[in-house]
Amino acid sequence: MKSITLDEMLAAVGQETGVSPWRTVTQTMIDHFADATDDHQFIHCDPARAAAETPFGGTIAHGFLSLSLLSAFSYETLPRLEGADMGINHGFDTVRFVTPIKTGSNIRARFRLADVKARPSGWIQIANDVTIEIENSIKPALTARWLTLTFIQPKEE
Numbered sequence: 001m002k003s004i005t006l007d008e009m010l011a012a013v014g015q016e017t018g019v020s021p022w023r024t025v026t027q028t029m030i031d032h033f034a035d036a037t038d039d040h041q042f043i044h045c046d047p048a049r050a051a052a053e054t055p056f057g058g059t060i061a062h063g064f065l066s067l068s069l070l071s072a073f074s075y076e077t078l079p080r081l082e083g084a085d086m087g088i089n090h091g092f093d094t095v096r097f098v099t100p101i102k103t104g105s106n107i108r109a110r111f112r113l114a115d116v117k118a119r120p121s122g123w124i125q126i127a128n129d130v131t132i133e134i135e136n137s138i139k140p141a142l143t144a145r146w147l148t149l150t151f152i153q154p155k156e157e
Contacts, residue, residue: 026103043059112129
């Protein structure tokens with residue numbers, strides 16, 4: 001994966017920084033997420049009932065499943081900050097689940113670097129505007145402003 005310096009990252013604020021590969025959302029993926037979160041609502045886990053009783057024509061992914069995939073999409077797509085020791089989630093300024101993701105759909109993430117703030121402690125706060133797109137859909141599945149913290153060990157003088 002490509003790496004960039006902090007100065008290069010600061011210069012990239014406002015720019016699109018990557019588009020992930022397409023990923024298929026399978027029923028198995030949805031079922032595993034349901035098991036992990038104990039959310040077995042029929043719209044996610046019962047294809048026959050979801051087809052009969054919902055406007056979706058079948059099961060849909062949990063909104064939080066799509067949100068959870070942001071980490072994987074970022075690892076596949078975004079350049080690494082040189083000297084970074086680790087990164088953690090810091091939160092979201094906004095999250096909107098715009099369109100349900102039907103089982104079997106292909107999705108990908110599009111990232112735009114919104115802000116970078118260096119802190120004296122060695123932490124870098126990074127804000128990305130992220131859109132999860134659904135293949136062959138005009139409307140996205142999700143839009144969010146995602147905040148992460150990346151730690152760079154301060155250099156000893």
